[in-house]
Amino acid sequence: MKLNGTLSSTTETSEWESNIDTMGDEHIGSPKIETPMREGAFDLSDDQKMEQIENHFRSIMDIMGLDLTDDSLMGTPKRVAKMYVKEIFQGLNPENKPKMALFNNSYHYDQMLVEKNISFYSNCEHHFVPIIGKAHVAYISSGKVIGLSKINRLVNFFAKRPQVQERLTVQIAEELKKLLETDDVAVVIDAVHLCVSSRGVQDTSSSTVTSSYGGRFKEDDVRSEFFAHIQAPSPS
Incomplete structure (x- = not known):
């Protein structure tokens, strides 16, 4: 249960997290037609998005213990950032909608x-x-x-x-x-x-x-x- 916008107890937080995980595993879709986007989703340019994603993904790799000085891994954060913004998630940007x-x-x-x-x-x-x-x-x-x-x-x-x-x-x-x-x-x-x-x-x-x-x-x-x-x- 939420009280004033916050979860009311640790037990309920755990139950909420469990429910969210189950929703993901069972692939329950949102009834909304629109893709869920936050306010200001398009404030950053593609270059700004790629720079921030690159930095965050580098941190993820470091947390996982990967050696970012290895020549096979050092370019991965930049590659992933470009892939996210310019390729596999480019449909998030309405400017990329094809002309019909x-x-x-x-x-x-x-x-x-x-x-x-x-x-x-x-x-x-x-x-x-x-x-x-x-x-x-x-x-x-x-x-x-x-x-x-x-x-x-x-x-x-x-x-x-x-x-x-x-x-x-x-x-x-x-x-x-x-x-x-x-x-x-x-x-x-x-x-x-x-x-x-x-x-x-x-x-x-x-x-x-x-x-x-x-x-x-x-x-x-x-x-x-x-x-x-x-x-x-x-x-x-």
Whole structure:
């Protein structure tokens, strides 16, 4: 229990920490669509972020007892900092959101469009280890169509941040609904979580599937057609 913004006892603090750890292990996602960000999250430049991350990561390595004078390790803090800001977490910066090319559906295509087997890499926000998966995305045009590669770029933009798979699925679906001005959007993600396979239970055979169905995709026959497209073999 919290009293005046603080936890009321050591026992309750321990219980709270235990609950947080369990939430991470069970991969319970936040119901919020937006990625949790603190106020002032974008006040620092990329260079300032990399400098601070480099210093903090050097301290972590030192605490772990690693020899930072070794030629294999001395550059690691800088490499990790650059990787965090410029690569695997670049989707945190709204300036990196891809430009979306939209066109009028002048050819009056009225069937679903499916972009499947979109490979992505993300990172579990509970343990900061990789999520590796594929996304399958479909929509039925209400007058607008989107450049095919833009769907892949949108998936990867939302993937390149600390994530939970449930939120990632909904973020992709809701963004496409807004862009295309239609509820007829479906997203299915099948992914392997290294927080499951490389730690804890260490199950290397399981994967996690999440889905979001809007508009006509809530109808059994439309959803069945989508599944058939996903399961059909791709051209080699």
